[in-house]
Amino acid sequence: MPIEMRPSQALNLWYGVHLDLVRQGALDLTARQLTILLTIYLQPPPHTVRGLAAKLGVTKPVITRALDTMGALGLVTRRRDENDQRNVIIQRTVDGALWIERLGDFIVAQAKDLPR
Amino acid sequence: MPIEMRPSQALNLWYGVHLDLVRQGALDLTARQLTILLTIYLQPPPHTVRGLAAKLGVTKPVITRALDTMGALGLVTRRRDENDQRNVIIQRTVDGALWIERLGDFIVAQAKDLPR
DNA sequence: TCGTATCGTACCGCTTGCGAAACGATCGAG
DNA sequence: CTCGATCGTTTCGCAAGCGGTACGATACGA
Numbered sequence A, B: 001m002p003i004e005m006r007p008s009q010a011l012n013l014w015y016g017v018h019l020d021l022v023r024q025g026a027l028d029l030t031a032r033q034l035t036i037l038l039t040i041y042l043q044p045p046p047h048t049v050r051g052l053a054a055k056l057g058v059t060k061p062v063i064t065r066a067l068d069t070m071g072a073l074g075l076v077t078r079r080r081d082e083n084d085q086r087n088v089i090i091q092r093t094v095d096g097a098l099w100i101e102r103l104g105d106f107i108v109a110q111a112k113d114l115p116r
Numbered sequence C: 001t002c003g004t005a006t007c008g009t010a011c012c013g014c015t016t017g018c019g020a021a022a023c024g025a026t027c028g029a030g
Numbered sequence D: 001c002t003c004g005a006t007c008g009t010t011t012c013g014c015a016a017g018c019g020g021t022a023c024g025a026t027a028c029g030a
Helices: A007-023 A031-042 A049-056 A060-072 A094-112 B007-023 B031-042 B049-056 B060-072 B094-112
Strands: A076-080 A088-092 B076-080 B088-092
Touching: A007 A094, A007 B031, A007 B049, A007 B094, A031 A049, A031 A060, A031 A088, A031 A094, A031 B007, A049 A060, A049 A088, A049 B007, A060 A076, A094 B007, B007 B094, B031 B049, B031 B060, B031 B088, B031 B094, B049 B060, B049 B088, B060 B076
Parallel strands: none
Antiparallel strands: A076 A088, B076 B088
């Protein structure tokens, strides 16, 4: 069952969520950072730097930098792959899961209050 | 008629839209910039710097800087208020309207392809 | 074992956004 | 006419992301 919505509703949804995020001074993630974060939490693991880079169509340093930032914020963790020591496995954290969860609820709430 | 959606659908919608925006290398607007842009195009005019600052809960320089950036991108224009020369009226542009329109269609398309 | 490919990261200079404070221009009350 | 208030902008030092490149560590085939 797909979600049906009109362009004006879509834009108002986008607007409402962003406006509230800005107002509450939420952690200011880049579009890229948010995309990486959502990939980690919505797509099946394992997640590697090169895998994310390929998926998003960006270079590896972009991923590394984003992981540095979000790691410092406690949203993700890194771990060496035991089978192949060259790889780094990106893992979820409790704080990250909570943040994602709140974002989801937030969008749902905004959608519910959308004008018909 | 409010839009009903579950948190997982909301997050997947957010994910899909952001992922495609990143992949197509769309102009990389800050959350604040996007919020300002959407305010200008979704809320009734006139829009002033202090009005936007108050609405978003940020300082005026933030608005000025964002307008500089988006002005250079051709998304908005500034004009002096003729009645009160101290005021600046922020105006929409054709390019900005097109960009917003495409964003809306984009979100709608993503929503339609959402898993049930 | 040696050489090459692959992985993630560190470095480089550069651009851009940030908060806080100060500024010039303009308005409006007295 | 004058003086205080208001508006948007500019400036400052600072932090963070960017693209591109080079690097050390690890894996793996010949």
